[in-house]
Amino acid sequence: MSDAAADPAQKTKRPRVNVRRPDVMERVAAEVAVHFHSSIVEKLKDRGGKITIGNTTVLLAQQFGFCYGVERAIDLAYASRRVFPENRIFLIGEIIHNPEVNRQLREMNIVSLPWQELTEDYDDLTEDDVVIVPAFGAPTHFMKKVEERGSYVVDTTCGDVMKVWRRVRGYAKDGVTSIIHGKSNHEETRATASRALGEDGTGHYLVILTLADTDYVGNYIKGHGNKADFMKRFGNCVSDGFDPDIHLQRIGVANQTTMLKSETQEIQTRLLAAVIERDHNGANFQVFDTICGATQERQDALFEMLRVKMDMLLVVGGYNSSNTQHLVEIGEKELPTFFIRDASCIRSLEEIVHFDLHKHEETTSYSRILAGDAPAVIGITAGASCPNNLIEETVFKVFELRGIGREAVAGA
Numbered sequence: 001m002s003d004a005a006a007d008p009a010q011k012t013k014r015p016r017v018n019v020r021r022p023d024v025m026e027r028v029a030a031e032v033a034v035h036f037h038s039s040i041v042e043k044l045k046d047r048g049g050k051i052t053i054g055n056t057t058v059l060l061a062q063q064f065g066f067c068y069g070v071e072r073a074i075d076l077a078y079a080s081r082r083v084f085p086e087n088r089i090f091l092i093g094e095i096i097h098n099p100e101v102n103r104q105l106r107e108m109n110i111v112s113l114p115w116q117e118l119t120e121d122y123d124d125l126t127e128d129d130v131v132i133v134p135a136f137g138a139p140t141h142f143m144k145k146v147e148e149r150g151s152y153v154v155d156t157t158c159g160d161v162m163k164v165w166r167r168v169r170g171y172a173k174d175g176v177t178s179i180i181h182g183k184s185n186h187e188e189t190r191a192t193a194s195r196a197l198g199e200d201g202t203g204h205y206l207v208i209l210t211l212a213d214t215d216y217v218g219n220y221i222k223g224h225g226n227k228a229d230f231m232k233r234f235g236n237c238v239s240d241g242f243d244p245d246i247h248l249q250r251i252g253v254a255n256q257t258t259m260l261k262s263e264t265q266e267i268q269t270r271l272l273a274a275v276i277e278r279d280h281n282g283a284n285f286q287v288f289d290t291i292c293g294a295t296q297e298r299q300d301a302l303f304e305m306l307r308v309k310m311d312m313l314l315v316v317g318g319y320n321s322s323n324t325q326h327l328v329e330i331g332e333k334e335l336p337t338f339f340i341r342d343a344s345c346i347r348s349l350e351e352i353v354h355f356d357l358h359k360h361e362e363t364t365s366y367s368r369i370l371a372g373d374a375p376a377v378i379g380i381t382a383g384a385s386c387p388n389n390l391i392e393e394t395v396f397k398v399f400e401l402r403g404i405g406r407e408a409v410a411g412a
């Protein structure tokens with residue numbers, strides 16, 4: 001099924017343009033390789049992801065970096081510029097959550113439009129403009145607006161995200177409220193929430209993020225809640241007209257594709273238990289696990305890597321990348337873990353600039369793990385939006401600080 005066919009909201013009077021022309025894609029593949037690929041990382045992967053030189057070992061997870069959805073989105077964005085060399089090209093928000101990738105697109109004069117709300121920038125779109133929809137998708141009212149303006153649309157929404165949309169539309173059709181496990185201000189969750197309203201806009205949704213949210217909702221389902229307090233807590237995370245007394249009667253769970261699997265499963269279990277306690281059966285509860293394969297593989301690969309004793313874990317990726325954040329959460333339960341944007345964050349043997357998930361800010365930590373002559377085992381992984389060249393630089397940087405040059409690493 002084509003992307004457009006999967007999402008009726010994207011019907012446009014303008015014929016869709018195919019940017020995947022063989023001549024274009026050949027050139028795109030070469031450009032993407034130059035910008036983001038790494039032969040060193042490929043070699044390392046082929047050899048089991050482990051390299052030891054002297055007293056320093058670097059381990060790579062078995063699965064990390066670009067997923068198929070991200071690769072496709074980047075290819076289509078690059079192809080758009082080739083197919084429309086003279087047109088203005090816009091992007092709804094960011095193509096993916098990685099600053100390096102987004103920088104490359106800006107260099108190609110692909111301009112980001114606000115994704116939080118429809119601003120007057122959208123009113124200025126013309127029929128000659130091209131609008132790229134990112135891998136996360138975009139809310140239906142954004143798609144409608146772009147369609148009204150008559151602009152060309154290049155839709156890079158990942159097929160796994162569309163699967164979630166099909167699920168929540170199905171819930172809406174059946175009069176079931178979607179409980180979406182995700183971040184209410186994440187692009188993908190906003191796009192999914194808009195589909196949970198259904199074709200006629202009468203569906204409802206509630207977005208929850210934490211187990212505390214889940215228990216709060218569960219208590220309400222069991223009849224222990226206060227409506228005003230409920231709406232105070234979730235007012236920004238529900239559909240218009242949401243009434244917990246009505247719209248928690250029949251619920252179906254779906255999740256943002258990049259959530260932590262164990263947490264999503266726990267949320268499903270607790271909500272089902274609440275419905276059973278209220279109804280004495282689970283007939284008013286539905287569930288569909290919508291975590292994507294790429295997210296799952298990267299989480300599983302990290303769990304596997306954590307079986308090996310390591311001194312430090314570096315997780316490379318954009319700070320706003322949801323699937324990368326979950327890798328950090330997994331790692332930091334086991335060992336010193338640093339969430340870095342790129343190799344430049346490792347300032348010296350002791351100073352590391354990294355994102356603190358708990359304080360939601362970039363911070364600087366001082367660690368003696370890399371310093372000294374003692375053997376060190378450093379694990380490296382990366383989220384689905386991180387290009388291999390950034391991982392390569394991180395590998396080089398670790399060895400370089402330990403006194404081992406690039407040539408030695410490449411030769412090894």
Ligand code: SF4
Nearest residue numbers: 067069158257292294
């Ligand atoms: S992380 Fe999953 S949902 Fe997101 S683009 Fe990649 S494959 Fe698609």
